[in-house]
Amino acid sequence: MALQLELYRSAPRYLTERALSGRVPGVVTSPVAPLRLATAKDPRVPGPGWVGVKPLLSGICGSDLATVAGKSSFYFSPLVSLPFVLGHEVVGELADDCDELASGTRVVIEPVLSCLARGEDPPCRNCAAGNRGRCDRVTVGHVSAGLQTGYCKDTGGGWSRQFVAHRSQLHVVPDGLADDAAVLIEPLACAIHTAMRARVEPNDEVLVVGAGTVGALVTLALRSLTSAGRITVVAKHPKQRELAERMGADEVIEPKQATNAVRRSSHTMKLSPERGPDFLLGGVDVAIECAGSRGGLDTALRTTRAGGRVVLSAIPASGADLTPVWFRELEVAGAYTGGVERVDGESRGTFELAVELAQRSPLEGIVGARYPLRRWREAIDHALGAGKLGTSKVVFDPNA
Ligand SMILES: [Zn+2]
Ligand SMILES: [Zn+2]
Numbered sequence: 476m477a478l479q480l481e482l483y484r485s486a487p488r489y490l491t492e493r494a495l496s497g498r499v500p501g502v503v504t505s506p507v508a509p510l511r512l513a514t515a516k517d518p519r520v521p522g523p524g525w526v527g528v529k530p531l532l533s534g535i536c537g538s539d540l541a542t543v544a545g546k547s548s549f550y551f552s553p554l555v556s557l558p559f560v561l562g563h564e565v566v567g568e569l570a571d572d573c574d575e576l577a578s579g580t581r582v583v584i585e586p587v588l589s590c591l592a593r594g595e596d597p598p599c600r601n602c603a604a605g606n607r608g609r610c611d612r613v614t615v616g617h618v619s620a621g622l623q624t625g626y627c628k629d630t631g632g633g634w635s636r637q638f639v640a641h642r643s644q645l646h647v648v649p650d651g652l653a654d655d656a657a658v659l660i661e662p663l664a665c666a667i668h669t670a671m672r673a674r675v676e677p678n679d680e681v682l683v684v685g686a687g688t689v690g691a692l693v694t695l696a697l698r699s700l701t702s703a704g705r706i707t708v709v710a711k712h713p714k715q716r717e718l719a720e721r722m723g724a725d726e727v728i729e730p731k732q733a734t735n736a737v738r739r740s741s742h743t744m745k746l747s748p749e750r751g752p753d754f755l756l757g758g759v760d761v762a763i764e765c766a767g768s769r770g771g772l773d774t775a776l777r778t779t780r781a782g783g784r785v786v787l788s789a790i791p792a793s794g795a796d797l798t799p800v801w802f803r804e805l806e807v808a809g810a811y812t813g814g815v816e817r818v819d820g821e822s823r824g825t826f827e828l829a830v831e832l833a834q835r836s837p838l839e840g841i842v843g844a845r846y847p848l849r850r851w852r853e854a855i856d857h858a859l860g861a862g863k864l865g866t867s868k869v870v871f872d873p874n875a
Pocket of ligand 1: 536537538563564
């Protein structure tokens with residue numbers, strides 16, 4: 476039997492949540508929230524190549540918070556199966572042997588439930604090319620619908636004492652890497668994929684909007700794996716500023732100063748419309764939206780030069796004005812999870828790169844708070860206010 480934090484969404488409750496959570500503080504973790512702590516049987520291994528995993532630490536991601544708050548798009552509804560246990564940023568130990576990996580091996584999970592995990596043979600053409608994040612079959616096969624571990628009712632998820640994962644999802648954690656750093660490998664893989672999707676040319680000027688965990692790790696990935704020139708990071712809170720600098724930012728600015736700072740560094744002209752934020756004629760070569768806010772996306776779109784590229788690293792908020800995409804002929808690219816990357820002319824798994832980068836990066840202190848599962852309301856409140864509270868990543872310690 477395993478303790479787990481389950482999202483069960485009875486529709487009326489969920490919709491109440493969706494309507495209220497923007498306006499009433501605390502409602503996300505009130506009894507209205509579609510989340511409950513439950514004791515359930517350990518999930519069954521659904522087919523060959525699957526194994527139980529006991530989480531050591533499980534992160535709380537922005538997408539988890541949007542899901543709990545009922546703020547994620549209805550687009551996702553056919554891509555999940557209820558009830559599910561959230562948690563896709565996981566470092567854990569194998570509960571049994573799995574192929575050559577012995578029981579007790581420390582692993583991180585590549586969360587996409589792709590053709591390989593689902594027993595789809597032959598795989599879809601994206602999986603065949605190694606681009607698992609683009610899998611077309613995330614609703615069929617050996618397990619129920621679920622784009623990732625943490626959104627599928629059959630696999631369980633990281634916010635629990637045990638879930639199941641497929642051999643293709645497992646990556647061994649090197650001995651020297653602490654759990655606090657290992658739990659960041661999944662978000663780091665997403666950040667590496669984002670940096671690659673940015674297609675940065677040598678010396679390109681890059682703007683990173685947002686300096687929570689995503690923005691900080693994207694900055695690290697840009698600095699470590701691309702030949703970006705000046706990297707400017709937009710950060711709201713003092714601790715985020717420090718972190719962005721440590722990750723390699725050349726300049727860190729407040730949201731209100733962003734447009735002026737880019738205007739100065741790229742020697743361009745600023746215009747002020749009758750309504751809405753200022754914009755530039757000229758600007759950075761690449762902007763990366765890591766805040767998931769409408770304001771963040773507007774800033775990215777309005778400070779990128781004509782013909783430049785805007786990458787959506789966070790799930791985009793609705794309501795941004797797309798006029799600059801048309802007028803400035805911007806390329807807008809999404810960056811969702813990972814797969815394979817071309818680095819120095821070689822094809823490498825995004826997760827492999829993340830395991831390597833984690834070992835040579837200053838990740839200490841990014842995990843700023845640990846909570847046992849039974850204190851989930853406090854954990855989620857903390858994660859929702861993390862920036863303000865000076866914390867980057869909040870994690871569950873399911874064994875506490
Ligand atoms: Zn995530
Ligand atoms: Zn596939």
